[in-house]
Amino acid sequence: MAKNISSWDISFEVDADFGSKCSPYIRKNVVGLSTIPKLNNAPDKCEIxxxxxxxxxxxxxxxxxxxxxxxxxxxxxxxxxxxxxxxxxxxxxxxxxxxxxxxxxxxxxxxxxxxxxxxxxxxxxxxxxxxxxxxxxxxxxxxxCFPSDVYMLGKILMLCDYYELNKPVKKIFQAIISIEITLDNVLEFFETAKMLELVESFENIAANLTRRCIQFATANLLSASHIVEFIMKNQDNLESVVEFLEFYNDDNVVYIYAKVENISKIDKNISFPEFIFKEKSWNVDITKNDLSEPYLGCLLNLYASATIRFHMDISIYNWTSGEFITISSRSISLSFARSTGVRDLIKWNDLLDEDNGYIQDDTVLVEVILEYNGPNF
CATH class of the missing domain: 3.30.710 (Potassium Channel Kv1.1; Chain A)
Known part of the structure; x- marks a missing residue:
């Protein structure tokens, strides 16, 4: 199964007890990031x-x-x-x-x-x-101790919802995201996401888990032999296996992650390597733009003679909440070799203010989601 993954890969050190975290809804293709950084304030598994x-x-x-x-x-x-x-x-x-x-x-x-x-x-x-x-x-x-079973943690959240017990929700969610996804438990994550998406207040949590599942699959189910191994490990739950693989195999969405280090020192555009989406070459630039005042910008470049319609979401990772915060969401029609994006994504001073949570160790993480809407006639 061909996967839409760029050769550049940004990795974060993740210990055995901590996993990854992100937000909105996702269905496929992760470019440029093998794992989302762990949440620094995740609870100790054996202490409340x-x-x-x-x-x-x-x-x-x-x-x-x-x-x-x-x-x-x-x-x-x-x-x-x-x-x-x-x-x-x-x-x-x-x-x-x-x-x-x-x-x-x-x-x-x-x-x-x-x-x-x-x-x-x-x-x-x-x-x-x-x-x-x-x-x-x-x-x-x-x-x-928090259970290490993600589905059980999901059930605890459902019990919280039933009795409107809101205070434990954040800690339980942090416990969920501390669990590493493996071939043995990715279906449990997927089933937990499906369960939680039935509750309106848990939709963001469900989207986070779904994204992590797809991110894991994109990085690990790269060949027919990998998929066969996955199926054999979960042969007692083939219905969910089929549903997951169908959900995962969506070529109309791509996720690009750009990690910018030493962000406070940049004074020009930073271009990230090209990736392939819908058989076209693209890349992302992160920019510092001096408008009425300095802003962080994000540009998407198309390197092909084509006209294409798509929806683009641009988000910045919040290191405090552990979520990608969507800053810009828009539908775009792009013709030929052109650029699009947002030059005033966030004020530079707001970005660098650690109290806002968008910067950690002088590093910023930007996510771009492209969803194909078809050719433009």
């Missing part, structure tokens, strides 16, 4: 930062039950963290309705009485007890 002080607050106790698992937790903590639990434990909640036969909700509330004390029991169904235990232990500030 809120574990220094217990968050078991005073208040009526609640029992979270999932199959044989039972966890005691403070009601006031649940109410503080979740609007769902706040409503659940309000006077307007009707647990007797929730417990009617044939009800399909993932939780049921039962009241159990003891002398002088009432205990609420929330029954959680439809989730693995390990998922339930991790999330509610996390809420209480207990030290615990």
């Amino acid at each position: 930062d809120n574990a220094k002080e217990s968050r078991n607050k005073s208040g009526d106790p609640v029992i979270i039950q999932c199959e044989d698992l039972m966890i005691a937790i403070s009601q006031s903590l649940l109410v503080e963290e979740s609007n769902v639990f706040k409503s659940m434990f309000s006077q307007l909640w009707r647990p007797e309705i929730e417990n009617q036969p044939n009800e399909t909700n993932n939780d049921k509330v039962n009241n159990s009485t003891r002398p002088g004390k009432q205990v609420e029991i929330v029954q959680v169904t439809g989730f693995d007890p390990r998922v339930v235990k991790f999330l509610f232990d996390y809420l209480q500030g207990y030290t615990c």
Whole structure:
């Protein structure tokens, strides 16, 4: 299977516990970058930062039950963290309705009485007890290890969504991106992305995981023998294998990554090597432009006598959030050997301000996504 990869390759050192991260939606062809840099503030897999002080607050106790698992937790903590639990434990909640036969909700509330004390029991169904235990232990500030199973982490995010528990989401996402993608788990990443894209608030996370899957496939499934090995490793899940390979084999999208070092010292254009897209030669220039004030620019050059329509997104990597932030998104019709792009992508001073997160170690990472829209008649 021919892949649209340039000979130039920008690599980042990634240790065994950390992977890569990026954002918007992707389907194929990564040029110029073998792995996105790890997020510096990713959580330690065996430590949670809120574990220094217990968050078991005073208040009526609640029992979270999932199959044989039972966890005691403070009601006031649940109410503080979740609007769902706040409503659940309000006077307007009707647990007797929730417990009617044939009800399909993932939780049921039962009241159990003891002398002088009432205990609420929330029954959680439809989730693995390990998922339930991790999330509610996390809420209480207990030290615990993040699972190394990306699909389980995805399920924890789904449980967060179900109960509107928003605070853990960022740390869980950081745990997900710390996991290295391999031939053994790339399908798990792909399945997790499909699961999370069903939740509107997780669309960016899903897009990130999808992009990482395609980035991995582009770098590793370069020949028929590689694809056969991938299929054999995942022969118990052939339906997902076929879906992934079909999703991956899209020749209408290309991703170009330009890493600019010593950015504060550049005073002229930096041209990156040519790449092939739709059987045409292209390249990207990163520029410093003195307009009303200095700006970072990004130009795309076509070296062919052709007329072509495409959509172009230009993004800059934010080292603080670990995401590519889209700065420019536009549809373009380009004729013959010409250039297009944005000369005023971001103010130079804003780019160099470390508080904005776009620069680290005097390095900036720019992403250009081209999506082919057809010839222009």
